[in-house]
Amino acid sequence: MKTSVKAIVGTLFFLILAAGAAFAEDLGLITGGEKGTYYQFGLNLQELAKEKGINLSVYNSKGSIENIYAVFKRPRTQMGIVQSDVLAFVAKVRSNPVLARIAEKTKMVFPLYNEEVHLLGRQGIADFKDLAGKRVAVDREGSGTYLTANLLFEVSGVKPAEILTVGTDEALAQLKAGAVDAMFYVAGVPVKLFTEKVAAEDALALIPIRDKSIVEYYPEADIPANSYAWQPGAVPTVAVKAVLISYEFRGSNCDLVGRFAGILADNMDWLKANGHPKWKSVDLDYPLKGWEQYACVVKHIGKTTMTAPQEPSEPNPVLDAVKEMLKP
Incomplete structure (x- = not known):
């Protein structure tokens, strides 16, 4: 009986560990409204990832300002799509320590297309x-x-x-x-x-x-x-310019984002043939001034992987800074 209980406990422990490992393999991509191009791009990437045996979760959102903070702050939201002028705005507001940290830790995965x-x-x-x-x-x-x-x-x-x-x-x-x-x-x-x-x-x-x-x-x-x-x-x-970004991870997420970037790069022909019409104008090598490509992407160009959040319940310092700048 004791042996049986031990065996059951051992099996459950193994299953829990396996489930945890599978969960850790997920990536999250935050996009935009369901009628917008960001979200359609996310769905295209989700379909591609599924074909490669990867779990890609795609989250909709209010848009770029929410997204850049979500990638910095929210769990399981490793990547996002944002506008290049939002990235530039955050990088310029150096007096705000949170924005300075966001600018430091936000890295480009790929430039995408003109919006x-x-x-x-x-x-x-x-x-x-x-x-x-x-x-x-x-x-x-x-x-x-x-x-x-x-x-x-x-x-x-x-x-x-x-x-x-x-x-x-x-x-x-x-x-x-x-x-x-x-x-x-x-x-x-x-x-x-x-x-x-x-x-x-x-x-x-x-x-x-x-x-x-x-x-x-x-x-x-x-x-x-x-x-x-x-x-x-x-x-x-x-x-x-629409830009795919990531937080500058140093652990397993670095590898996951890098492998996903490789899958995207290796399957551009499929995306152009089967995805949103804007994929046809994507130039992954476009030199986006002032933004450095994530080192984990550069390292992996050639591999896999990829799911998002609720309305933020805390203040968003990016949005606060934008509103402060726009005060009359």
């Missing part, structure tokens, strides 16, 4: 400058769109009558109802929300962004003609 600034509004708004005195939705406070839109207003000197911090779905509903005049959405073309939820009869249009003061800070881009069924001509705008 076009979509400015959708009523057809009577001809240019970015026409937003002066208008009601404009800039997405929720945790998003990269929120930061970028406010920075565009800051550098251009354009002052809307009201800036609304509502999610993109709500913003689009209010735009259709005439409650707001325009909305921002920073994401790679095509944006699922605008593909599925906007039609010609809505009488909305993409608004050009070509303000001289803006293009001094942001690279110029175009939203190609017919990117959306209701958009016949190309629209000039600006862009930021």
Whole structure:
């Protein structure tokens, strides 16, 4: 009987250890809203990882500001996708010790693609400058769109009558109802929300962004003609770079992130053929100024692995710093 009990205990102990080891093999990727390009990229990577026998968890979020802090702070959230201007902003705010630490510990896995600034509004708004005195939705406070839109207003000197911090779905509903005049959405073309939820009869249009003061800070881009069924001509705008980042781990997570990066690099042809259209414009070797590639990625270029969190219950110092910077 004692031998039997010992055997059972030994078996349970082995199973617990095995379960723990399997759990430790998971990676987490925090992305963005379910209608955005980040989340679609995450799902593509999850499918690829599954084919390789890896458990990849993909978390949705408010966006880049939430993501950069989540990678730094939250358990089982080793990687995230963020906008390059959010990374640059964090790196510049050196007076805040938490942000300085985040900047020190945040490393680039790969640069991904250009994210076009979509400015959708009523057809009577001809240019970015026409937003002066208008009601404009800039997405929720945790998003990269929120930061970028406010920075565009800051550098251009354009002052809307009201800036609304509502999610993109709500913003689009209010735009259709005439409650707001325009909305921002920073994401790679095509944006699922605008593909599925906007039609010609809505009488909305993409608004050009070509303000001289803006293009001094942001690279110029175009939203190609017919990117959306209701958009016949190309629209000039600006862009930021989407970046896959990781915390600078030194233990087993270093190996996991490195192996995952290798799988991504080795399967770009599959991602371009089966994933979101933006995979076709991804350049993993793009020299992103000021950001160093994670040493664990450089070491492993060639292998595997990859799941996320709840709303943060604690203050986010990245968001606090952004809000402080944007105070009138």
